[in-house]
Amino acid sequence: MPLDLDMAELLNRLERAKAPEYPEMGAILARQFVDTNLPVIDVRPQSVHAVKEIQVDxxxxxxxxxxxxxxxEPIWAKPMPVLLWFHGGGFTIGSLDSYDAVxxxxxxxxxxxxxxxxYRLxxxxxxxxxxxxxFAAYxxxxxxxxxxxxxxxxxxxxxxSAGGTLSAVTCLQxxxxGLPQPVLQLLIYPGTCGFGETAAYKRFGVGFRLTQRVIDWFFEQYLNSEDDRRDFRFAPLYAENHADLAPAWIAIAEYDPLADDGRLYADKLNAAGTPAELVQYDGVIHGFLNFGGVLKRPHELHQGMMAAMRTSTHT
Structure with a gap:
């Protein structure tokens, strides 16, 4: 379908602002830019009972x-389910603060x-x-x-995004x-391929914020060599076996160079006997999870995620 009207307007606003792309900023400035600006277009942070700063291994x-x-309030006699969340950002940007509202x-x-x-960037x-x-955090x-x-x-x-990749990889590891699987892997437009050869990558790799150039820059920051692209810990689609994994709920965006990554991974899981539900959100681009302050479609994604979470934990 055509690009969502609000999505198109946001892209036009970003184009008029002429903000430099991440490769021009460099990693440090790009992190600061995201931490400052992402909350501006995200949903208003909701109140919860408590937020605790802790440390994990x-x-x-x-x-x-x-x-x-x-x-x-925690009830010790009745422990509550928990979502272990890994933020996106190409393994290079993103933080606890930039994903606080989500x-x-x-x-x-x-x-x-x-x-x-x-996790370290x-x-x-x-x-x-x-x-x-x-994996250590899990x-x-x-x-x-x-x-x-x-x-x-x-x-x-x-x-x-990269956090979806990490989630899939954690389940494989x-x-x-021989560790227990989670009850669900919640993968939001994950990267699963190592070489950017899909039709979506070529079709949407220019003009929709997450460009081929930006993806290549992210990979240059993270990878040591071309050989790393073939490692399932970077590209979970390349794992030898996708059986005996937690059921997956996979969301993709229509105008996203990573859309086929999600499709291919859902197909791979289902073929191996691991149940995977694929949901496409039309008219939006990669990263729209965090655009709930200016778009309607992210709220649909939030509701879909929460429904899958509640179903998997029977709450």
Whole structure:
């Protein structure tokens, strides 16, 4: 369908503002730009019962900052389900602060805890640091959930864009390590391929904010060599086996160079016997999850995510 009218207007506003692209900014300025400007177009942060700044284990002994959102007073006799959330940003940008509004929305709307993890970013921390930090955070949560009245048997792993990649990769690593699967993998326009050869990548790689040039720049920040592109911890579509994984709810945007990544991954999961539901949101671009302050379509995505979360945890 045609580009959503509000989406087109936002793109025009961004074009008139002539904001430089991330490659011109460099990683540090790009992070500052996102942390400052993303909340301006996102939904208004909702009130939740409590927000706690905690720390979780990362890869190779690292300590990661994390933010725990609680929808209600913890009841120790009845632990609550929890979404383990990894933000997007091409493994290079994004933070706990830039995704605060999204996490509050999901916490309040789904009535479950959200644990947002500040995994380490490139180029300071190259591949596979983000993937291994995400897996370490899941292991930490399995072990420490009860310390926060959270239910280790009702964990959802989710994220958008690079965070969706990390979520899928974490499920693969957990299976291979013999660890329990989460009850759901919540993948919002995840990157799953390593080489940008899909039809969507070529069709929507110019003019819709997440351009081929920006994607290439993200990958340059994160990857050590071309060989990393073939590693399933970067491109989960290339894993040898996609069976015995948590069911997946996958959302894609119509005007997104990563749209086919989501489609291909859903097909791969379903073919392997892992249930995967694919939902396309028409008329919008990559990143629209965070545009709820100026667009209507993100609210539909939020509702879809929360419905999938509640169904998977039976709350």
């Amino acid at each position: 990362g890869w190779q002994g690292a300590t990661l900052n994390a933010r725990l959102y609680l929808p209600s 996490c509050r929305t999901l916490c309040a709307g789904a009535e479950m805890a959200v644990l947002s993890v500040d 490139a180029p300071e921390h190259k591949f596979p640091t983000a993937a291994m930090d995400a 292991q930490w949560l399995l072990t420490h959930a009860s310390d926060y009245a959270l239910d280790a048997q009702r964990i959802i792993i989710g994220g958008d 957990a299976r291979d390590a």
